[in-house]
Amino acid sequence: NAGVTQTPKFQVLKTGQSMTLQCAQDMNHEYMSWYRQDPGMGLRLIHYSVGAGITDQGEVPNGYNVSRSTTEDFPLRLLSAAPSQTSVYFCASSYRRGGFYEQFFGPGTRLTVL
Amino acid sequence: AQSVSQHNHHVILSEAASLELGCNYSYGGTVNLFWYVQYPGQHLQLLLKYFSGDPLVKGIKGFEAEFIKSKFSFNLRKPSVQWSDTAEYFCAVKGSQGNLIFGKGTKLSVKP
Numbered sequence: 001n002a003g004v005t006q007t008p009k010f011q012v013l014k015t016g017q018s019m020t021l022q023c024a025q026d027m028n029h030e031y032m033s034w035y036r037q038d039p040g041m042g043l044r045l046i047h048y049s050v051g052a053g054i055t056d057q058g059e060v061p062n063g064y065n066v067s068r069s070t071t072e073d074f075p076l077r078l079l080s081a082a083p084s085q086t087s088v089y090f091c092a093s094s095y096r097r098g099g100f101y102e103q104f105f106g107p108g109t110r111l112t113v114l
Numbered sequence: 115a116q117s118v119s120q121h122n123h124h125v126i127l128s129e130a131a132s133l134e135l136g137c138n139y140s141y142g143g144t145v146n147l148f149w150y151v152q153y154p155g156q157h158l159q160l161l162l163k164y165f166s167g168d169p170l171v172k173g174i175k176g177f178e179a180e181f182i183k184s185k186f187s188f189n190l191r192k193p194s195v196q197w198s199d200t201a202e203y204f205c206a207v208k209g210s211q212g213n214l215i216f217g218k219g220t221k222l223s224v225k226p
Contacts, residue, residue, distance in 0.1 A: 031212055033213050035216075040123075040218055040219075041218060042118075042204060042216035042217055042218040042219050043158075043204070043214070043216040044216075045209075045211070045213045045214075045215075048211060048212065048213055050212065056211070058211070058213060090157060090158065092214075094212070096212075101146070101208055101212050101214075102160070102163065103160075103214055105157045105158045105159075106157060107156075107157045108157050
């Protein structure tokens with residue numbers, strides 16, 4: 001199993017550009033989520049999905065869109081990049097075992113918006 | 115709202131010293147608690163987790179944590195740290211959305 005994969009690893013954007021961060025998992029996990037990590041802030045939830053076709057907002061959803069057309073993929077779209085979106089983005093997937101979620105994280109995408 | 119507090123922003127220890135990192139959470143229901151570690155330049159890795167049973171949980175690399183319900187705490191401990199333990203440590207609680215709610219992290223620097 002490859003686990004959770006993310007592409008690209010690094011990206012530099014100019015303000016106003018759009019892009020999609022890719023996330024895929026091969027563990028057949030029903031639950032997937034996106035976090036952003038900023039210094040001194042820990043990780044904060046952007047969006048999450050409990051299954052194909054179902055998405056919902058997390059703590060910091062503004063400026064981001066997601067979709068979940070398949071169990072495996074959960075892309076994160078930046079519609080019009082802003083410097084405040086400079087961050088490290090982690091995708092995670094998890095399975096539910098007796099009401100307990102164990103999350104597996106991808107390697108992250110480091111995004112810089114100029 | 116659920117939250118997690120980590121008391122120490124940066125801890126500096128010498129090798130062989132004992133470690134205890136504090137974590138308190140606010141959540142009145144059944145809790146699932148986690149400690150993750152992030153080595154420099156890497157992604158998060160699960161150190162240990164608690165969801166029921168023995169409140170003393172043992173994880174990888176000699177780490178352990180104790181769940182004290184009355185204190186809403188889940189402190190991380192290691193009897194003797196090594197230089198390779200230099201990393202950032204995150205405490206987290208499972209949120210109502212199935213996500214993880216993270217503390218702000220504690221950076222551990224171990225001097226050789």
